[in-house]
Amino acid sequence: MAxxxxxxxxxxxxxxxxxxxxxxxxxxxxxxxxxxSQGFCFNILCVGxxxxxxxxxxxxLFNTKFxxxxxxxNEPGVRLKARSYELQESNVRLKLTIVDTVGFxxxxxxxxSYKPIVEYIDAQFEAYxxxxxxxxxxxxxxxxxxxxxCLYFIAPTGHSLKSLDLVTMKKLDSKVNIIPIxxxxxxxxxxxxxxxxxxxxxxxxxxxxxxxxxxxxEETVAEINATMSVHLPFxxxxxxxxxxxxxxxxxxxxxxxxxxxxxxxxxxxFVKLREMLIRVNMEDLREQTHARHYELYRxxxxxxxxxxxxxxxxxxxxxxxxxxxxxxxxxGELQKKEEEMRQMFxxxxxxxxxxxxxxxxxxxxxxxxxxxxxxxxxxxxxxxKKELEEEVNNxxxxxxxxxxxxSQAQQAGAQQTKKDKDKKxxxxx
Amino acid sequence: MGFNLSNSWNRDLCVLGPMDxxxxxxxxxxxxxxxxxxxxxxxxxxxxxxxxxxxxxxxAMKMGFEFNVMVVGQSGLGxxxxxxxLFKSKVWKSTLPGLGVPTPQTLQLHSVTHVIExxxxxLKLTVTDTPGFxxxxxxxxCWEPILSYINEQYxxxxxxxxxITRQRHIPDTRVHCCVYFVPPTGHCLRPLDIxxxxxxxxxxxxxxxxxxxxSLTIEEREAFRSRIQKDLKSHCIDVYPQKRFDEDANDxxxxxKIRERIPFxxxxxxxxxxxxxxxxxxxxxNWGIIEVENMAHCEFPLLRDLLIRSHLQDLKDITHNIHxxxxxxxxxNESHQLPRGPGWVNLAPMNLAHASAGQxxxxxTSKACKQAQEEPKYDF
Numbered sequence: 001m002a003x004x005x006x007x008x009x010x011x012x013x014x015x016x017x018x019x020x021x022x023x024x025x026x027x028x029x030x031x032x033x034x035x036x037s038q039g040f041c042f043n044i045l046c047v048g049x050x051x052x053x054x055x056x057x058x059x060x061l062f063n064t065k066f067x068x069x070x071x072x073x074n075e076p077g078v079r080l081k082a083r084s085y086e087l088q089e090s091n092v093r094l095k096l097t098i099v100d101t102v103g104f105x106x107x108x109x110x111x112x113s114y115k116p117i118v119e120y121i122d123a124q125f126e127a128y129x130x131x132x133x134x135x136x137x138x139x140x141x142x143x144x145x146x147x148x149x150c151l152y153f154i155a156p157t158g159h160s161l162k163s164l165d166l167v168t169m170k171k172l173d174s175k176v177n178i179i180p181i182x183x184x185x186x187x188x189x190x191x192x193x194x195x196x197x198x199x200x201x202x203x204x205x206x207x208x209x210x211x212x213x214x215x216x217x218e219e220t221v222a223e224i225n226a227t228m229s230v231h232l233p234f235x236x237x238x239x240x241x242x243x244x245x246x247x248x249x250x251x252x253x254x255x256x257x258x259x260x261x262x263x264x265x266x267x268x269x270f271v272k273l274r275e276m277l278i279r280v281n282m283e284d285l286r287e288q289t290h291a292r293h294y295e296l297y298r299x300x301x302x303x304x305x306x307x308x309x310x311x312x313x314x315x316x317x318x319x320x321x322x323x324x325x326x327x328x329x330x331x332g333e334l335q336k337k338e339e340e341m342r343q344m345f346x347x348x349x350x351x352x353x354x355x356x357x358x359x360x361x362x363x364x365x366x367x368x369x370x371x372x373x374x375x376x377x378x379x380x381x382x383x384x385k386k387e388l389e390e391e392v393n394n395x396x397x398x399x400x401x402x403x404x405x406x407s408q409a410q411q412a413g414a415q416q417t418k419k420d421k422d423k424k425x426x427x428x429x
Numbered sequence: 430m431g432f433n434l435s436n437s438w439n440r441d442l443c444v445l446g447p448m449d450x451x452x453x454x455x456x457x458x459x460x461x462x463x464x465x466x467x468x469x470x471x472x473x474x475x476x477x478x479x480x481x482x483x484x485x486x487x488x489a490m491k492m493g494f495e496f497n498v499m500v501v502g503q504s505g506l507g508x509x510x511x512x513x514x515l516f517k518s519k520v521w522k523s524t525l526p527g528l529g530v531p532t533p534q535t536l537q538l539h540s541v542t543h544v545i546e547x548x549x550x551x552l553k554l555t556v557t558d559t560p561g562f563x564x565x566x567x568x569x570x571c572w573e574p575i576l577s578y579i580n581e582q583y584x585x586x587x588x589x590x591x592x593i594t595r596q597r598h599i600p601d602t603r604v605h606c607c608v609y610f611v612p613p614t615g616h617c618l619r620p621l622d623i624x625x626x627x628x629x630x631x632x633x634x635x636x637x638x639x640x641x642x643x644s645l646t647i648e649e650r651e652a653f654r655s656r657i658q659k660d661l662k663s664h665c666i667d668v669y670p671q672k673r674f675d676e677d678a679n680d681x682x683x684x685x686k687i688r689e690r691i692p693f694x695x696x697x698x699x700x701x702x703x704x705x706x707x708x709x710x711x712x713x714x715n716w717g718i719i720e721v722e723n724m725a726h727c728e729f730p731l732l733r734d735l736l737i738r739s740h741l742q743d744l745k746d747i748t749h750n751i752h753x754x755x756x757x758x759x760x761x762n763e764s765h766q767l768p769r770g771p772g773w774v775n776l777a778p779m780n781l782a783h784a785s786a787g788q789x790x791x792x793x794t795s796k797a798c799k800q801a802q803e804e805p806k807y808d809f
Contacts, residue, residue, distance in 0.1 A: 015543070015544050015545070015546070016516070016518040016519070016520070016543045016544070016545045016554075017518060018516070018517045018518050018545055018546075018547060019517045019518060020517040020710075021517075021547070022515075022516055022517050022545070022547060022733075022737060023547075023733065023734070023737050023738040024494070024496075024545075024547060024550065024552050024737050024738070024741060025547045025548040025549075025550050026738050026739070027489075027494050027550060027552070027741060027742060028485075028486040028489050028490055028550070029486075030739070030740075030741060030742035030743070031485065031486070031489050031742050032482050032485055032486055033742075034742055034743070034746060035482075035485060036482065037676070037677075040478075040481060061476070062476055063475060063476050087476075087478065089476060089477075089478040089479050090479050091479075092478050092479045092481065092482060094478050094481075135757075135758050135761045135762060136754075136758050137754065138754075139750075140746070140749075140750045218487060218491065220487055221487075274476070274477065275477075278476060278477045278478060278480065278481075279477035279480040280480070280484070281484070282478075282480070282481045282484060283481055283484035283485050283488055284484070284488075287488070291597050295594075295595070298593075299593050299594055302593050303593060
């Protein structure tokens, strides 16, 4: 039965006028409530040389001491270390993941330094893509591990970007939102800083590195974003130690020649960084990661796998085909594994059987031996018994014989005595 | 695996230590985070994380919202009037069908889309009406066009989602809520109602309402309601808000209160009358004026609050996270059965009449089947 749906085309979207309060203006609140109960994910990648102040900056930014040991300079290669924390501020729960590049810039040959980073970022995209392509998926409570912001720490040389920096940033710019920052900015003088910043920005532009652009299409944030972008890259100083300034304690670094206050805008751009990264654009960073970088990755990956969007007919079936192929592959693997397991099982069973048979045989032998020994012993005992009985018999016979002799002797003696007595008596008479 | 958890203020942190990587990651030493229900750590509020809520709101308001409702019920139950009352505007250009208009011979779905704005917030509202539902003499399988319409919308969304180059914001035409009008017989649910509700509850959020409740007294209403609730329970019909989707204790408490009052007894009216010096929406009769927004008269405010003021986002979320995902699972699972070419008939036809509440695939299989038969572009 065909379904006849009368549906106006999009141009006819009428704007209705409401004659009363309907109440859907509570929608944003409903939306926010849902998100609050689920919590937010935010993942930051810190790329920079060892000792440039990445961990300290993170501690300062989030006002907490994330425990970590300072890395050594002896790492053979670059590796990424991810740590997750759950933070809460009023009723907002944030699942923060900080990914550190350990050993970046320490090797003598730094050709491949960027590779582990790119691989890590791709791996997170891949994990998300896998989840999205699953048949039975649960995207709404998926822990998003894709990198939302990459803070690139530039060493405060005062001259220009290092070639390692340029190469790495070029490789990362299409995969992640890059925010370049100048680390340990308290080692650069004010006038040098300005020159340094312009040099860096012009180098980035001339090399075609796409850093993250703070969004200026929204009236509410356009102004602040525009003013802040002028100060890129942010020159930051991190510190978790507090120094008494005036009558308050503030985060600062104390030198013999003065105190560098972290949250003082005339000293460094830390406050600007915090504003931009967290207070104004966190959601935009997440959205850009999902809508631009992830979609790019997904498109490349799917095209690599052989899908095309050329005509709408072919595509659903390509996906079906892949699903079918994957399914068959999976089933095949399953079967193979099953076979393997079965064979192994059979083999094990046989071995066990053989062992058991051996043991049984041994047992039987033992039993026979025991039985024989028992019989022998028994026989011996019986023999001994017989001997003993014989002896007893002999003894009894001897005893009897002896007694007889004795009684005979006695009788004879008695007769003799009697004869003697008679003789005596005869003589006396 | 041992965590090192310390839950104290300020400096100490809950470190979720490195866990086993459940995902294949080529990076040699990346540890995967976990998120068990560890107690999060409070921080002095100077970081500014809660600003993200405002950012979210701004983004949402810029993008605007969409909401799609479907109203199902026999003619004359006041569906169009109800929609007009809910959104306080003339959604339908004419509400009263002329007496001379013959009832349509087949069920035809009719959609209108409007953009309404309130306090700077734009809502793109789509209302789908189903004239002719249950009006024929033989109403067998009258739910099928409705089910296939709903599935069609899911299909459209799915097609958009699996494109390689896809849009940033996929237009959402999926039906978020289906309001089912139960005629006020006062007895219990009719077989048609039960059949329809059983099938639809698996595919879409259904909110049943007692239509034209002004023909029932309060006692009759309560008795009717409890009989309907019993019927729903005995036939395992899970109407919105579904018990199994309650997320936590708060949800459960809130939703239980709503569940006690389902189905709401509603009266629709789009004309205003003067009562005690106030202008109220109501129906004027010889024996009094039935005020629509008066809780003592009817439960329209409850319906409005549920649909618009408190659970709109929830309706959309459940449609997206559960109903759409269910559809997707079935669709992608079935796709491997379908050979290329005109092989659609290979699917064993499911007997819809015997579909029990547990079987998910029955209506949808034949829907996909029928869909393909109609659309030549899937034919090779």
